[in-house]
Amino acid sequence: MSAPLAILVVGFGLIGREHLARIRAHPGARAAGVVDPDPAARAAAEATGFPVFADLDGALARTRPDAAIVATPTPRHVEPAVRLLEAGVPVLVEKPLSADVAGARTLVAAVRRSGVPVLVGHHRRHQPFVQAARRLVREEGALGRVLLAEALFWVRKPDGYYAPDWRRRPGAGPVLTNLSHDLDLLRHLVGEIEEVRAATANLARGFEVEDTAAVLLHFEGGALGTVSASDAVPAPWSWELASGENPVYPKTDAACYRIGGTEGALELPPLRLWRHAGDGWTTPIAALHHHAPLTDALARQLDHFLAVARGEAEPLVPVHDGARTVAVLEAVLRAAGTGSPQTPPDVGA
Ligand SMILES: NC(=O)c1ccc[n+]([C@@H]2O[C@H](COP(=O)([O-])OP(=O)(O)OC[C@H]3O[C@@H](n4cnc5c(N)ncnc54)[C@H](O)[C@@H]3O)[C@@H](O)[C@H]2O)c1
Missing domain, CATH: 3.30.360.10 (Dihydrodipicolinate Reductase; domain 2)
Incomplete structure:
Protein backbone atom coordinates (compact mmCIF):
# COMPACT_ATOMS: atom_id res chain seq x y z
CA MET A 1 0.00 0.00 0.00
CA SER A 2 1.31 3.50 -0.85
CA ALA A 3 2.29 5.99 1.90
CA PRO A 4 -0.57 8.09 3.34
CA LEU A 5 -1.03 11.42 1.53
CA ALA A 6 -0.34 14.56 3.56
CA ILE A 7 -3.42 16.82 3.41
CA LEU A 8 -3.36 20.51 4.36
CA VAL A 9 -6.64 21.87 5.76
CA VAL A 10 -7.11 25.57 4.88
CA GLY A 11 -9.83 27.07 7.11
CA PHE A 12 -10.55 25.41 10.45
CA GLY A 13 -14.20 26.32 11.03
CA LEU A 14 -17.36 24.21 10.98
CA ILE A 15 -16.55 22.10 7.92
CA GLY A 16 -12.73 22.29 8.14
CA ARG A 17 -12.98 20.43 11.47
CA GLU A 18 -15.19 17.76 9.87
CA HIS A 19 -12.60 17.27 7.14
CA LEU A 20 -9.74 17.00 9.63
CA ALA A 21 -11.66 14.34 11.61
CA ARG A 22 -12.06 12.26 8.44
CA ILE A 23 -8.40 12.71 7.44
CA ARG A 24 -7.40 11.41 10.88
CA ALA A 25 -9.67 8.39 10.50
CA HIS A 26 -8.49 7.47 6.97
CA PRO A 27 -5.55 5.02 6.68
CA GLY A 28 -4.55 6.55 3.33
CA ALA A 29 -4.28 10.12 4.65
CA ARG A 30 -2.50 12.15 7.29
CA ALA A 31 -2.82 15.82 8.23
CA ALA A 32 0.02 18.00 6.91
CA GLY A 33 -1.29 20.88 9.02
CA VAL A 34 -4.01 23.45 9.43
CA VAL A 35 -4.10 27.07 8.18
CA ASP A 36 -6.35 29.71 9.75
CA PRO A 37 -5.80 33.45 10.35
CA ASP A 38 -8.17 33.43 13.35
CA PRO A 39 -6.35 32.96 16.70
CA ALA A 40 -9.32 31.09 18.27
CA ALA A 41 -9.48 28.65 15.33
CA ARG A 42 -5.70 28.19 15.55
CA ALA A 43 -5.92 27.48 19.29
CA ALA A 44 -8.53 24.79 18.56
CA ALA A 45 -6.31 23.38 15.82
CA GLU A 46 -3.25 23.32 18.09
CA ALA A 47 -5.14 21.03 20.46
CA THR A 48 -5.11 18.40 17.69
CA GLY A 49 -1.29 18.28 17.75
CA PHE A 50 -0.87 19.01 14.02
CA PRO A 51 1.28 21.92 12.70
CA VAL A 52 -0.78 25.12 12.63
CA PHE A 53 -0.15 28.17 10.44
CA ALA A 54 -1.62 31.67 10.26
CA ASP A 55 -1.28 31.86 6.47
CA LEU A 56 -0.95 29.61 3.47
CA ASP A 57 2.45 30.86 2.32
CA GLY A 58 3.89 30.02 5.75
CA ALA A 59 2.38 26.54 5.51
CA LEU A 60 3.70 25.94 1.97
CA ALA A 61 7.18 27.08 3.04
CA ARG A 62 7.24 24.60 5.94
CA THR A 63 5.21 21.60 4.78
CA ARG A 64 5.00 19.64 1.56
CA PRO A 65 1.33 18.78 1.26
CA ASP A 66 0.32 16.18 -1.32
CA ALA A 67 -3.15 17.73 -1.45
CA ALA A 68 -5.23 20.40 0.31
CA ILE A 69 -8.82 21.11 1.31
CA VAL A 70 -9.98 24.74 1.05
CA ALA A 71 -12.71 25.26 3.67
CA THR A 72 -12.56 29.06 4.01
CA PRO A 73 -15.67 31.29 3.86
CA THR A 74 -17.20 31.14 0.36
CA PRO A 75 -15.93 34.60 -0.75
CA ARG A 76 -12.40 33.44 0.16
CA HIS A 77 -12.10 30.19 -1.79
CA VAL A 78 -10.41 31.46 -4.94
CA GLU A 79 -7.17 33.01 -3.68
CA PRO A 80 -5.89 30.04 -1.62
CA ALA A 81 -7.09 27.54 -4.24
CA VAL A 82 -5.19 29.33 -7.04
CA ARG A 83 -2.08 29.58 -4.84
CA LEU A 84 -2.22 25.82 -4.16
CA LEU A 85 -2.75 24.94 -7.82
CA GLU A 86 0.23 27.09 -8.78
CA ALA A 87 2.27 25.17 -6.21
CA GLY A 88 1.18 21.91 -7.91
CA VAL A 89 -1.11 20.81 -5.05
CA PRO A 90 -4.46 19.15 -5.95
CA VAL A 91 -7.32 20.87 -4.14
CA LEU A 92 -10.72 19.93 -2.82
CA VAL A 93 -12.58 23.28 -2.80
CA GLU A 94 -15.66 23.42 -0.58
CA LYS A 95 -18.98 24.19 -2.22
CA PRO A 96 -19.96 26.51 -3.74
CA LEU A 97 -16.75 26.67 -5.80
CA SER A 98 -16.80 30.47 -5.48
CA ALA A 99 -19.13 33.30 -4.52
CA ASP A 100 -19.46 34.51 -8.13
CA VAL A 101 -18.84 33.57 -11.75
CA ALA A 102 -15.71 35.75 -12.00
CA GLY A 103 -14.10 33.64 -9.25
CA ALA A 104 -15.28 30.40 -10.88
CA ARG A 105 -13.73 31.44 -14.22
CA THR A 106 -10.45 32.24 -12.44
CA LEU A 107 -10.42 28.72 -11.00
CA VAL A 108 -11.33 27.06 -14.31
CA ALA A 109 -8.42 28.94 -15.93
CA ALA A 110 -6.03 28.05 -13.09
CA VAL A 111 -6.81 24.33 -13.44
CA ARG A 112 -6.31 24.54 -17.21
CA ARG A 113 -3.00 26.43 -16.82
CA SER A 114 -1.55 24.24 -14.07
CA GLY A 115 -2.92 20.87 -15.15
CA VAL A 116 -3.57 20.23 -11.43
CA PRO A 117 -7.06 18.94 -10.54
CA VAL A 118 -9.77 20.52 -8.40
CA LEU A 119 -12.52 18.42 -6.84
CA VAL A 120 -15.51 20.58 -5.86
CA GLY A 121 -16.99 19.65 -2.45
CA HIS A 122 -20.52 18.77 -3.59
CA HIS A 123 -20.29 15.75 -1.29
CA ARG A 124 -23.91 14.61 -1.77
CA ARG A 125 -22.98 13.36 -5.23
CA HIS A 126 -20.91 10.67 -3.46
CA GLN A 127 -24.01 9.24 -1.73
CA THR A 295 -22.98 6.53 3.96
CA ASP A 296 -20.74 9.21 5.40
CA ALA A 297 -20.54 11.15 2.14
CA LEU A 298 -17.69 13.36 3.38
CA ALA A 299 -15.63 10.23 4.08
CA ARG A 300 -16.46 8.81 0.63
CA GLN A 301 -15.55 12.16 -0.90
CA LEU A 302 -12.17 12.07 0.90
CA ASP A 303 -11.57 8.55 -0.35
CA HIS A 304 -12.23 9.73 -3.91
CA PHE A 305 -10.11 12.88 -3.42
CA LEU A 306 -7.12 10.75 -2.41
CA ALA A 307 -7.48 8.80 -5.68
CA VAL A 308 -7.71 12.10 -7.61
CA ALA A 309 -4.59 13.43 -5.84
CA ARG A 310 -2.72 10.22 -6.68
CA GLY A 311 -3.67 10.63 -10.33
CA GLU A 312 -5.78 7.45 -10.23
CA ALA A 313 -9.21 9.05 -10.84
CA GLU A 314 -10.78 12.04 -12.56
CA PRO A 315 -12.69 14.33 -10.17
CA LEU A 316 -16.34 13.23 -9.79
CA VAL A 317 -17.22 16.95 -9.60
CA PRO A 318 -14.57 18.74 -11.68
CA VAL A 319 -13.95 22.49 -11.60
CA HIS A 320 -16.08 23.31 -14.67
CA ASP A 321 -19.02 21.39 -13.21
CA GLY A 322 -18.80 23.31 -9.91
CA ALA A 323 -18.45 26.51 -11.96
CA ARG A 324 -21.76 25.79 -13.75
CA THR A 325 -23.51 25.50 -10.41
CA VAL A 326 -22.02 28.89 -9.43
CA ALA A 327 -23.39 30.30 -12.71
CA VAL A 328 -26.89 29.10 -11.73
CA LEU A 329 -26.52 30.60 -8.24
CA GLU A 330 -25.41 33.93 -9.68
CA ALA A 331 -28.38 33.86 -12.08
CA VAL A 332 -30.73 33.24 -9.11
CA LEU A 333 -29.33 36.21 -7.17
CA ARG A 334 -29.46 38.44 -10.28
CA ALA A 335 -33.01 37.36 -11.05
CA ALA A 336 -34.03 38.21 -7.48
CA GLY A 337 -32.21 41.55 -7.66
CA THR A 338 -33.58 42.62 -11.06
CA GLY A 339 -36.99 40.95 -11.08
CA SER A 340 -36.33 39.59 -14.58
CA PRO A 341 -35.47 36.11 -15.90
CA GLN A 342 -31.75 35.33 -16.12
CA THR A 343 -29.65 32.89 -18.12
CA PRO A 344 -26.74 31.37 -16.16
CA PRO A 345 -23.59 33.07 -17.51
CA ASP A 346 -20.95 31.17 -19.46
CA VAL A 347 -18.14 29.95 -17.20
CA GLY A 348 -15.51 29.39 -19.86
CA ALA A 349 -15.63 25.60 -19.64
N1 LIG B 1 -20.07 20.47 2.28
C1 LIG B 1 -20.85 20.94 3.23
O1 LIG B 1 -21.87 20.33 3.59
C2 LIG B 1 -20.51 22.23 3.91
C3 LIG B 1 -20.93 22.46 5.22
C4 LIG B 1 -20.57 23.67 5.83
C5 LIG B 1 -19.85 24.61 5.10
N2 LIG B 1 -19.48 24.36 3.81
C6 LIG B 1 -18.73 25.36 3.03
O2 LIG B 1 -17.44 25.47 3.63
C7 LIG B 1 -17.00 26.84 3.63
C8 LIG B 1 -16.72 27.24 5.06
O3 LIG B 1 -17.92 27.24 5.81
P1 LIG B 1 -17.89 27.10 7.41
O4 LIG B 1 -19.30 27.08 7.82
O5 LIG B 1 -16.96 26.01 7.80
O6 LIG B 1 -17.25 28.53 7.80
P2 LIG B 1 -16.65 28.96 9.21
O7 LIG B 1 -16.83 30.44 9.33
O8 LIG B 1 -17.16 28.06 10.28
O9 LIG B 1 -15.08 28.62 9.03
C9 LIG B 1 -14.26 29.25 8.08
C10 LIG B 1 -12.84 29.33 8.65
O10 LIG B 1 -11.96 29.81 7.63
C11 LIG B 1 -11.05 30.72 8.25
N3 LIG B 1 -10.46 31.58 7.22
C12 LIG B 1 -10.89 32.78 6.74
N4 LIG B 1 -10.05 33.22 5.78
C13 LIG B 1 -9.07 32.29 5.66
C14 LIG B 1 -7.91 32.18 4.83
N5 LIG B 1 -7.61 33.12 3.92
N6 LIG B 1 -7.10 31.10 5.00
C15 LIG B 1 -7.41 30.14 5.90
N7 LIG B 1 -8.50 30.19 6.70
C16 LIG B 1 -9.32 31.25 6.58
C17 LIG B 1 -11.89 31.46 9.28
O11 LIG B 1 -11.07 32.08 10.26
C18 LIG B 1 -12.74 30.30 9.84
O12 LIG B 1 -12.11 29.67 10.93
C19 LIG B 1 -18.13 27.63 2.97
O13 LIG B 1 -17.80 27.80 1.62
C20 LIG B 1 -19.35 26.75 3.11
O14 LIG B 1 -20.29 26.93 2.05
C21 LIG B 1 -19.78 23.17 3.22
Missing part, protein backbone atom coordinates in the same frame (compact mmCIF):
# COMPACT_ATOMS: atom_id res chain seq x y z
CA PRO A 128 -25.00 5.85 -3.23
CA PHE A 129 -28.72 6.78 -3.18
CA VAL A 130 -27.97 9.92 -5.21
CA GLN A 131 -26.06 7.80 -7.69
CA ALA A 132 -29.00 5.35 -7.79
CA ALA A 133 -31.44 8.24 -8.40
CA ARG A 134 -29.34 9.54 -11.27
CA ARG A 135 -29.22 6.08 -12.85
CA LEU A 136 -33.01 5.79 -12.57
CA VAL A 137 -33.71 9.21 -14.09
CA ARG A 138 -30.88 9.75 -16.56
CA GLU A 139 -29.84 6.25 -17.66
CA GLU A 140 -32.83 3.93 -17.18
CA GLY A 141 -35.49 6.50 -18.05
CA ALA A 142 -37.64 5.23 -15.15
CA LEU A 143 -39.68 8.46 -15.13
CA GLY A 144 -40.18 8.64 -18.91
CA ARG A 145 -39.75 12.21 -20.13
CA VAL A 146 -38.97 14.44 -17.14
CA LEU A 147 -41.46 17.30 -16.85
CA LEU A 148 -41.15 18.70 -13.34
CA ALA A 149 -38.77 18.86 -10.36
CA GLU A 150 -39.09 20.34 -6.90
CA ALA A 151 -36.60 20.85 -4.05
CA LEU A 152 -37.22 22.22 -0.56
CA PHE A 153 -34.68 23.55 1.90
CA TRP A 154 -36.80 24.68 4.85
CA VAL A 155 -34.91 24.79 8.15
CA ARG A 156 -34.59 26.87 11.30
CA LYS A 157 -30.91 27.55 11.86
CA PRO A 158 -30.07 28.50 15.45
CA ASP A 159 -29.23 32.20 15.89
CA GLY A 160 -25.70 31.31 17.06
CA TYR A 161 -24.98 30.00 13.55
CA TYR A 162 -24.79 33.65 12.48
CA ALA A 163 -21.99 34.61 14.90
CA PRO A 164 -19.32 34.64 12.11
CA ASP A 165 -19.81 37.95 10.37
CA TRP A 166 -19.45 36.56 6.81
CA ARG A 167 -22.57 34.40 7.25
CA ARG A 168 -24.78 37.54 7.53
CA ARG A 169 -23.50 39.19 4.36
CA PRO A 170 -23.63 38.76 0.58
CA GLY A 171 -21.41 35.80 -0.27
CA ALA A 172 -23.34 33.68 2.28
CA GLY A 173 -27.13 33.30 2.81
CA PRO A 174 -29.23 30.23 2.01
CA VAL A 175 -28.93 30.67 -1.77
CA LEU A 176 -25.14 30.39 -1.90
CA THR A 177 -24.63 28.31 1.23
CA ASN A 178 -27.50 25.82 0.95
CA LEU A 179 -29.13 25.99 -2.48
CA SER A 180 -25.61 25.42 -3.83
CA HIS A 181 -26.20 21.80 -2.76
CA ASP A 182 -29.77 21.57 -4.05
CA LEU A 183 -29.27 23.33 -7.39
CA ASP A 184 -26.17 21.24 -7.98
CA LEU A 185 -28.14 18.05 -7.35
CA LEU A 186 -31.01 19.16 -9.60
CA ARG A 187 -28.48 19.82 -12.39
CA HIS A 188 -27.01 16.38 -11.72
CA LEU A 189 -30.34 14.55 -11.58
CA VAL A 190 -32.43 16.44 -14.16
CA GLY A 191 -30.07 18.38 -16.45
CA GLU A 192 -28.60 21.81 -17.14
CA ILE A 193 -30.59 24.87 -16.10
CA GLU A 194 -31.14 27.34 -18.93
CA GLU A 195 -33.14 30.11 -17.27
CA VAL A 196 -34.18 31.13 -13.76
CA ARG A 197 -36.69 33.49 -12.18
CA ALA A 198 -36.40 34.22 -8.46
CA ALA A 199 -37.39 36.35 -5.50
CA THR A 200 -35.68 36.64 -2.12
CA ALA A 201 -36.70 38.17 1.21
CA ASN A 202 -35.12 38.88 4.58
CA LEU A 203 -38.26 39.34 6.71
CA ALA A 204 -37.23 37.03 9.56
CA ARG A 205 -33.59 37.83 10.22
CA GLY A 206 -33.24 41.29 8.66
CA PHE A 207 -29.65 40.62 7.55
CA GLU A 208 -28.18 42.20 4.42
CA VAL A 209 -28.34 38.72 2.90
CA GLU A 210 -31.64 36.85 2.27
CA ASP A 211 -33.16 34.36 4.72
CA THR A 212 -35.82 33.11 2.27
CA ALA A 213 -35.88 32.45 -1.49
CA ALA A 214 -38.28 31.12 -4.15
CA VAL A 215 -36.89 30.05 -7.51
CA LEU A 216 -38.43 28.93 -10.82
CA LEU A 217 -36.22 26.86 -13.14
CA HIS A 218 -36.28 26.05 -16.86
CA PHE A 219 -34.18 22.99 -17.67
CA GLU A 220 -32.58 22.20 -21.01
CA GLY A 221 -35.11 20.08 -22.90
CA GLY A 222 -38.10 21.91 -21.44
CA ALA A 223 -38.66 20.50 -17.93
CA LEU A 224 -39.66 23.02 -15.24
CA GLY A 225 -38.62 23.17 -11.60
CA THR A 226 -39.21 25.03 -8.37
CA VAL A 227 -36.90 25.43 -5.41
CA SER A 228 -37.76 27.13 -2.14
CA ALA A 229 -35.49 27.87 0.77
CA SER A 230 -35.62 29.46 4.17
CA ASP A 231 -33.26 29.25 7.12
CA ALA A 232 -35.93 30.66 9.47
CA VAL A 233 -38.74 28.05 9.20
CA PRO A 234 -38.83 25.10 11.63
CA ALA A 235 -39.72 22.21 9.26
CA PRO A 236 -38.76 18.63 8.34
CA TRP A 237 -38.19 19.31 4.61
CA SER A 238 -34.48 19.68 4.02
CA TRP A 239 -31.79 17.30 2.82
CA GLU A 240 -30.08 17.63 6.19
CA LEU A 241 -33.07 16.36 8.21
CA ALA A 242 -34.54 14.06 5.58
CA SER A 243 -31.37 12.16 4.66
CA GLY A 244 -29.94 11.50 8.12
CA GLU A 245 -26.53 11.81 6.49
CA ASN A 246 -25.20 13.91 9.38
CA PRO A 247 -26.11 12.64 12.88
CA VAL A 248 -26.23 16.17 14.34
CA TYR A 249 -29.65 16.65 12.65
CA PRO A 250 -32.75 14.68 13.73
CA LYS A 251 -33.78 12.35 10.89
CA THR A 252 -37.31 12.89 9.55
CA ASP A 253 -37.55 10.58 6.51
CA ALA A 254 -39.60 13.29 4.78
CA ALA A 255 -38.83 13.68 1.09
CA CYS A 256 -37.45 17.09 0.16
CA TYR A 257 -37.00 16.45 -3.60
CA ARG A 258 -39.57 15.28 -6.13
CA ILE A 259 -38.92 14.63 -9.81
CA GLY A 260 -41.82 13.78 -12.10
CA GLY A 261 -42.04 12.47 -15.66
CA THR A 262 -44.53 10.96 -18.06
CA GLU A 263 -44.14 7.45 -16.54
CA GLY A 264 -43.76 8.10 -12.81
CA ALA A 265 -42.45 10.27 -10.02
CA LEU A 266 -39.42 9.89 -7.77
CA GLU A 267 -38.98 11.25 -4.28
CA LEU A 268 -35.83 11.38 -2.21
CA PRO A 269 -33.77 11.10 -0.02
CA PRO A 270 -35.91 8.07 0.82
CA LEU A 271 -35.76 6.76 -2.72
CA ARG A 272 -39.35 5.97 -3.72
CA LEU A 273 -40.51 5.58 -7.31
CA TRP A 274 -44.28 6.13 -7.66
CA ARG A 275 -46.27 4.63 -10.54
CA HIS A 276 -49.89 3.84 -11.33
CA ALA A 277 -50.89 0.22 -12.00
CA GLY A 278 -52.91 1.34 -15.05
CA ASP A 279 -53.66 4.38 -17.12
CA GLY A 280 -53.77 7.37 -14.84
CA TRP A 281 -55.05 8.71 -11.55
CA THR A 282 -58.06 6.42 -11.04
CA THR A 283 -55.88 3.27 -10.98
CA PRO A 284 -53.93 2.14 -7.88
CA ILE A 285 -50.66 3.91 -7.27
CA ALA A 286 -47.75 2.39 -5.34
CA ALA A 287 -44.18 3.23 -4.50
CA LEU A 288 -41.25 1.00 -5.23
CA HIS A 289 -38.56 1.54 -2.58
CA HIS A 290 -35.00 1.51 -3.84
CA HIS A 291 -32.60 0.66 -1.08
CA ALA A 292 -29.15 2.20 -1.31
CA PRO A 293 -26.90 2.46 1.72
CA LEU A 294 -26.67 5.74 3.61
